[in-house]
Amino acid sequence: MTVAIDSDKLMGFVFKAVDEVGATLNAALVVMGDRLGFYQALADHGPTTPDELAERTNTDQHYTREWLNAQAAGGFVEYDASTGRYTLPPEQTVAMTDPNSPAYLPGFFQIALGTIQHTTETIEAARSGAGVGWHEHTSDVHVGCERFFRPSYNANLLPSWLPALDGVVAKLERGAKVADIGCGHGASTVLMAEAFPNSRFTGSDYHQASIETARQRAAGLGDRVTFEVAAADKFSGSGYDLVTTFDALHDMGDPVGAARHVREALAPDGTWMLVEPMAGDHVEDNLNPVGRAYYGFSTLLCTPASLSQPVGLALGTQAGPARIQDVTTAAGFSRFRTVAQTPFNLVFEVRP
Numbered sequence: 465m466t467v468a469i470d471s472d473k474l475m476g477f478v479f480k481a482v483d484e485v486g487a488t489l490n491a492a493l494v495v496m497g498d499r500l501g502f503y504q505a506l507a508d509h510g511p512t513t514p515d516e517l518a519e520r521t522n523t524d525q526h527y528t529r530e531w532l533n534a535q536a537a538g539g540f541v542e543y544d545a546s547t548g549r550y551t552l553p554p555e556q557t558v559a560m561t562d563p564n565s566p567a568y569l570p571g572f573f574q575i576a577l578g579t580i581q582h583t584t585e586t587i588e589a590a591r592s593g594a595g596v597g598w599h600e601h602t603s604d605v606h607v608g609c610e611r612f613f614r615p616s617y618n619a620n621l622l623p624s625w626l627p628a629l630d631g632v633v634a635k636l637e638r639g640a641k642v643a644d645i646g647c648g649h650g651a652s653t654v655l656m657a658e659a660f661p662n663s664r665f666t667g668s669d670y671h672q673a674s675i676e677t678a679r680q681r682a683a684g685l686g687d688r689v690t691f692e693v694a695a696a697d698k699f700s701g702s703g704y705d706l707v708t709t710f711d712a713l714h715d716m717g718d719p720v721g722a723a724r725h726v727r728e729a730l731a732p733d734g735t736w737m738l739v740e741p742m743a744g745d746h747v748e749d750n751l752n753p754v755g756r757a758y759y760g761f762s763t764l765l766c767t768p769a770s771l772s773q774p775v776g777l778a779l780g781t782q783a784g785p786a787r788i789q790d791v792t793t794a795a796g797f798s799r800f801r802t803v804a805q806t807p808f809n810l811v812f813e814v815r816p
């Protein structure tokens with residue numbers, strides 16, 4: 465069968481793909497600019513020549529020239545042909561250099577670049593159905609994850625997510641017992657512990673290196689904050705007033721087993737705050753830029769992580785509220801409601 469080809473559409477797609485190749489390379493260019501201090505130097509000094517950028521960052525001007533041109537072509541910096549100088553606009557300055565802004569982006573690129581470094585193993589895993597564990601990735605995945613999520617937790621956890629839960633802030637202020645499971649580097653654990661000095665926090669994660677980093681991040685908070693290496697279906701303790709899970713349930717091999725253990729570990733009137741990636745229930749709900757990035761991470765990072773563990777349910781990042789609720793119902797929870805959302809996250813209140 466011969467299918468008529470619209471040559472304008474074909475060339476339109478080819479040029480869209482050219483932009484994609486530029487974007488693919490830009491992941492490495494952003495990490496390069498972040499690590500070598502290029503964005504910070506541009507932010508500090510305003511309009512800059514390649515030679516000045518090289519001198520200020522102690523790098524080679526051949527690299528700064530090409531890097532600046534790539535950044536200008538991609539709209540990350542602006543180029544003034546009359547002066548030969550490059551400027552990081554104010555909005556890009558926030559997004560590329562301010563770790564306290566919810567718009568801060570370097571961590572997003574760092575986890576993306578770290579993730580694709582494992583593409584060869586992931587291709588083999590796709591043939592065999594095997595998994596690739598979170599712990600098998602480079603530290604760029606673990607550090608990038610922390611750097612990507614922390615600004616959003618800083619912006620949302622205390623002002624909106626915790627207050628959206630029924631009665632939880634009052635308990636935390638009085639003194640509550642909290643477990644943060646799948647805590648990674650403990651960004652959320654530390655943030656909550658700093659805000660609620662009467663409460664006690666236990667962070668857990670199956671990944672030993674992440675727990676070691678979390679302990680360093682919490683240094684100075686005393687014995688109110690402890691961390692343990694434990695899978696989510698085995699973390700220690702009981703009678704928790706609050707259990708939290710931030711962007712981790714879908715990475716687990718057995719989310720139903722984890723949810724069952726959370727239910728057993730909660731106090732009878734306890735609350736599980738479950739934070740998961742933004743997603744709708746249907747594929748067509750997620751065919752947008754955030755869904756695209758998350759389906760990409762799901763294919764290359766989160767689904768292989770789940771498949772590397774017992775059960776290997778492989779929920780994926782874009783499971784959506786209905787599927788997540790099914791998991792909690794299967795574990796014996798009876799109440800489930802969506803209490804908050806951002807462009808990147810959904811927040812669920814789950815109760816016995």
Ligand SMILES: C[S@@+](CC[C@H](N)C(=O)[O-])C[C@H]1O[C@@H](n2cnc3c(N)ncnc32)[C@H](O)[C@@H]1O
Pocket residue numbers: 598599609610613645646647648649650651652668669670671674694695696697709710711712715716717718769773
């Ligand atoms: C996307 S990261 C999120 C980390 C952290 N909660 C945050 O928001 O920065 C997912 C985390 O889930 C952890 N994880 C995966 N499977 C797990 C399991 N079965 N039990 C406990 N933690 C698990 C990983 O080690 C990783 O730290």
